[in-house]
Amino acid sequence: MEIASYIDDLNLDFIAVKMASKDYTLPRWPLEEAKKLITSYKHFLKLLYKYPDMNLIPTKEIAECWQQHILYTRHYHHSCEQIFGKYYHYTLPNPACSPEDMSKLIAGYKLTQELYFDEYQREMFYKYSLNSRK
Numbered sequence: 001m002e003i004a005s006y007i008d009d010l011n012l013d014f015i016a017v018k019m020a021s022k023d024y025t026l027p028r029w030p031l032e033e034a035k036k037l038i039t040s041y042k043h044f045l046k047l048l049y050k051y052p053d054m055n056l057i058p059t060k061e062i063a064e065c066w067q068q069h070i071l072y073t074r075h076y077h078h079s080c081e082q083i084f085g086k087y088y089h090y091t092l093p094n095p096a097c098s099p100e101d102m103s104k105l106i107a108g109y110k111l112t113q114e115l116y117f118d119e120y121q122r123e124m125f126y127k128y129s130l131n132s133r134k
Helices: 003-009 013-020 031-050 060-071 073-084 099-120
Strands: none
Touching: 003 031, 003 073, 013 031, 013 060, 031 060, 031 073, 031 099, 060 073
């Protein structure tokens, strides 16, 4: 199985529907925007697979999507097994981290942006304004 194809075929529509639902506890996403976000999340998963030793940092929007995927524990665990061969732990950045750790976080984010652009010829999904979400 080729991992990129597996990720492309991974059905995550349920996450987009959840994020667009009136019952979503965070600011709600328009369904079409949530679907675009799913594509960006899949691209990010491919980068995590391709660069396993890199400190890759997603945008806030991709992180939100990733966290929603994790909530579906069986689906997330199975996806991780297929992609990474093990459970892939998501670790939130510590807002009270040291200046040195913050520098690493910023460097990882910039590296991720560069790799994402090189791979997909577009910027990571982050331009959607939270203010326009209901």
